[in-house]
Amino acid sequence: MSTATAAAEDATRTAIDRDRVNEFMKAFRYGGQVSDLSYVDDRHHSGRYDDVTWHIALDGATLVGYGRVFRKHLVDALERGMTEKEAEEFAYHETAEYAGLAH
Numbered sequence: 001m002s003t004a005t006a007a008a009e010d011a012t013r014t015a016i017d018r019d020r021v022n023e024f025m026k027a028f029r030y031g032g033q034v035s036d037l038s039y040v041d042d043r044h045h046s047g048r049y050d051d052v053t054w055h056i057a058l059d060g061a062t063l064v065g066y067g068r069v070f071r072k073h074l075v076d077a078l079e080r081g082m083t084e085k086e087a088e089e090f091a092y093h094e095t096a097e098y099a100g101l102a103h
Contacts, residue, residue, distance in 0.1 A: 028070060030057055
């Protein structure tokens with residue numbers, strides 16, 4: 001890749017909120033550790049998790065052991081300008097495919 005192409009690609013990347021990504025990944029790990037998904041639901045119903053964070057926690061329950069791959073796809077999607085919801089869906093599907101769980 002040429003330097004000009006790399007610079008143009010970097011210019012199209014959106015700055016992301018790293019604290020928000022860390023919050024998402026904390027929820028992802030929590031989802032992978034709970035023995036009962038009702039605990040994840042409780043965090044959503046109490047307002048502790050918004051809809052995106054709740055979905056990411058559920059993703060963590062399905063994709064245990066693939067947190068680094070999920071984070072990579074999540075950050076990539078956010079940097080490309082996807083909404084949080086779109087980024088979560090993209091990261092889930094890409095990670096599931098990587099893990100051999102996709103249909």
